[in-house]
Amino acid sequence: MKAFTRGILASVLMLSGLATANAADRTIIVLDASGSMWGQIDGKPKLEIAREALRSVLTTIPADTELGLMAYGHREKGSCSDIELIVPPASGSASAITAAADSMKFLGKTPLSAAVKQAAEDLKYTEEKATVILITDGLETCNADPCALGKELDQSGVDFTAHVVGFGLTAEEGRQVACLAENTGGKYTQATDAKGLEDALVQTVAAPAPAPAPEPARAPEPAKPEFNFIPELTLAEGGAPLKDAGNAWEIYKANADGAKGERLTTEYNNYKGSLEAGTYVIRATLGEAAVEQPLNVEPGQAYKPLFVLNAGTLIVRPRPSEGADIVDGAAVVLDFPGGDHRATYYGQAKVVLPAGETKLKVTIGQGEANETIQLAAGQTIEKDVIVGVGHAVVNALYAAGGEKVDASGLDVRVFKAKKKIDGSREQMTHAFGPDSKFDLPAGDYVAVVKMDQAEAEQPFNVRVGERGNVTAILDAGVLAISAPGAKTIRVFAAKKDIQGNRKEFGYEYKDTHQTTLPAGDYVVEADREANGGKKEGTATVHAGERSELTIQ
CATH class of the missing domain: 3.40.50.410 (von Willebrand factor, type A domain)
Structure with missing residues (x-):
C-alpha cells in the first residue's frame, strides 16, 4: 500500500x-x-x-x-x-x-x-x-x-x-x-x-511559485537587416531539409566548458535570426528526437548549419480488431532509444523518433498488444496494431423482465471466470453506473453487480471484434423507510440463524433510509435514544417493486 x-x-x-x-x-x-x-x-x-x-x-x-x-x-x-x-x-x-x-x-x-x-x-x-x-x-x-x-x-x-x-x-x-x-x-x-x-x-x-521567465532574446538591430543564422534540419544524412515540420530551435548561451547555459529563446519551423557575436549551443527538436551542436558567431559572418536528427517517423493506428475503426482513447506507449525515454500518446499517433529499436505497447481497455520496431533514419513506418478485444456493456435489472437499475451507485466489477487455486477470481476492471462499458480480451468472464445490499453474478463470453450486452438479475426491490425522530435506522433479515442472530443489511444515521435489498422479509429497527428507545417494524421486499415502511 x-x-x-x-x-x-x-x-x-x-x-x-x-x-x-x-x-x-x-x-x-x-x-x-x-x-x-x-x-x-x-x-x-x-x-x-x-x-x-x-x-x-x-x-x-x-x-x-x-x-x-x-x-x-x-x-x-x-x-x-x-x-x-x-x-x-x-x-x-x-x-x-x-x-x-x-x-x-x-x-x-x-x-x-x-x-x-x-x-x-x-x-x-x-x-x-x-x-x-x-x-x-x-x-x-x-x-x-x-x-x-x-x-x-x-x-x-x-x-x-x-x-x-x-x-x-x-x-x-x-x-x-x-x-x-x-x-x-x-x-x-x-x-x-x-x-x-x-x-x-x-x-x-x-508547489512553490514558478521562477520568472527568462528575458526574451534581443530583437535584431534595425541597422542589421541581414540574418546571420539560418539553420536547416533533416531527418537523415543526405535527406532533404524539412519545411514547416513543427520543429523547434532552442538557443542557449554556452558556458565556459561548452555546455548549455542560459536559454535565450525558442523559435519554430523555418527560423531565420540574427545572433550577437558569441558562443552558443543550438538544440533542434522534432517529436521525440533531438540533436544539438555548438555555434561560434563572429561579427560580420553568416551561418547556415545543418542539423541531422538521425530519426524516422512512426505512424501507429490502434484498432480493437481487424478492420475495426481506430480507437481514439487507446493508449500508445513508446519506449525509444536514448536512455530511459518513454512517451504516451492517445489514438492514432504520428511521431518522429530517434532511429533504432522502439518498443511499442498499445492498450485498449484491458487488452494489450506489444511490438518491437526497428526504425531507420529517414524511414517512415505505418503500423496497424490489433489489440484483440471485444466490447461488453453491463447492466442490471431489479427483476427478470423488469426495470433497469439506473443509478450512479451501481457497482460493476468484471472477473476472470476461471478460479484460482484458492477459489478466488482475478479482477480485471470495474466501473460505476448503468451501461458500464468494457473492452476485454477474448475469454470467459463473470460480471458481479451490486446495488446497495443486493448483488448478482452473470457469466459472459467475449469474442474479439464483437459487441455484447450483459444483463445481471438482482432479484431485488427498493425499501423506503420513514421513522420520524429516529437517530438510527438498521435493517435486518427477518429470519434468525441457528444462533438466534439476524443478518444486518445496512443502516442510516437519520430518520429516513432508502436501500436496495434482495427479495425477502426484513425487520427494521428505529432507535430513538431521546424519546422512547428502539421500535421495530417489518417489511417484505418483492423483486422489481418498491416497498414503503413507516415506524411511528
Whole structure:
C-alpha cells in the first residue's frame, strides 16, 4: 500500500510544467464525494486514499496560501444540487480542510461542472485571479458540458485557471474531462493510484511559485537587416531539409566548458535570426528526437548549419480488431532509444523518433498488444496494431423482465471466470453506473453487480471484434423507510440463524433510509435514544417493486 500511496502523488507531478498557484493566489479544491469514491484500488477505498493524500500534502503548503475546500455528493443521494463550500479560502486553512475531508460522507452524484462554476464564483473570478483544482473519479452525471464550461470561465474570468485530476479514470474517460482544464489554460493529470494523486496535489497546491521567465532574446538591430543564422534540419544524412515540420530551435548561451547555459529563446519551423557575436549551443527538436551542436558567431559572418536528427517517423493506428475503426482513447506507449525515454500518446499517433529499436505497447481497455520496431533514419513506418478485444456493456435489472437499475451507485466489477487455486477470481476492471462499458480480451468472464445490499453474478463470453450486452438479475426491490425522530435506522433479515442472530443489511444515521435489498422479509429497527428507545417494524421486499415502511 505504501507503493500505492506513492502512486496517487506521481500523476500530478505531470503538472510540473504548469504555472501553479503561489502564496498570493486564492484557490479552492473541489473534491468528488460521490458514491463511486467507495470503489477500491488495491483493496483500499479511493476516498481513504484521497483523505490520506490531502492530509500529507496540506502539511507542506506555505502558511499564507489562501486555500478552500468545496465538495459535491456528500449529503444526498441522487441530487445534482448537493454542492457546498465547506471551508472558505483563507490562509492557515490546512487543518480545517483535513478535518472536513476526514469527516465527509461519500454517497451522491457527480455535478462536477456546477461545482467548478460555483467555486469560480465564490473566488470572484470575474474580478480577481482565481484557481480551482478538481479531483474527480467519475464523469459528469448532471447533464452539463465540462468543455463548454471551461471556455465560458476562460472568456469571462480575469485570470481563471482550472486544473483537473482524474482519479482512477480510464484514458478515454480522462479525455472527456481534460478539456475543462485545457480550455482555461490549466492541466489535466490522470492519477491511477495513490502516489499519482498525492503528486498531483503537490504540484497544484503545495508547489512553490514558478521562477520568472527568462528575458526574451534581443530583437535584431534595425541597422542589421541581414540574418546571420539560418539553420536547416533533416531527418537523415543526405535527406532533404524539412519545411514547416513543427520543429523547434532552442538557443542557449554556452558556458565556459561548452555546455548549455542560459536559454535565450525558442523559435519554430523555418527560423531565420540574427545572433550577437558569441558562443552558443543550438538544440533542434522534432517529436521525440533531438540533436544539438555548438555555434561560434563572429561579427560580420553568416551561418547556415545543418542539423541531422538521425530519426524516422512512426505512424501507429490502434484498432480493437481487424478492420475495426481506430480507437481514439487507446493508449500508445513508446519506449525509444536514448536512455530511459518513454512517451504516451492517445489514438492514432504520428511521431518522429530517434532511429533504432522502439518498443511499442498499445492498450485498449484491458487488452494489450506489444511490438518491437526497428526504425531507420529517414524511414517512415505505418503500423496497424490489433489489440484483440471485444466490447461488453453491463447492466442490471431489479427483476427478470423488469426495470433497469439506473443509478450512479451501481457497482460493476468484471472477473476472470476461471478460479484460482484458492477459489478466488482475478479482477480485471470495474466501473460505476448503468451501461458500464468494457473492452476485454477474448475469454470467459463473470460480471458481479451490486446495488446497495443486493448483488448478482452473470457469466459472459467475449469474442474479439464483437459487441455484447450483459444483463445481471438482482432479484431485488427498493425499501423506503420513514421513522420520524429516529437517530438510527438498521435493517435486518427477518429470519434468525441457528444462533438466534439476524443478518444486518445496512443502516442510516437519520430518520429516513432508502436501500436496495434482495427479495425477502426484513425487520427494521428505529432507535430513538431521546424519546422512547428502539421500535421495530417489518417489511417484505418483492423483486422489481418498491416497498414503503413507516415506524411511528
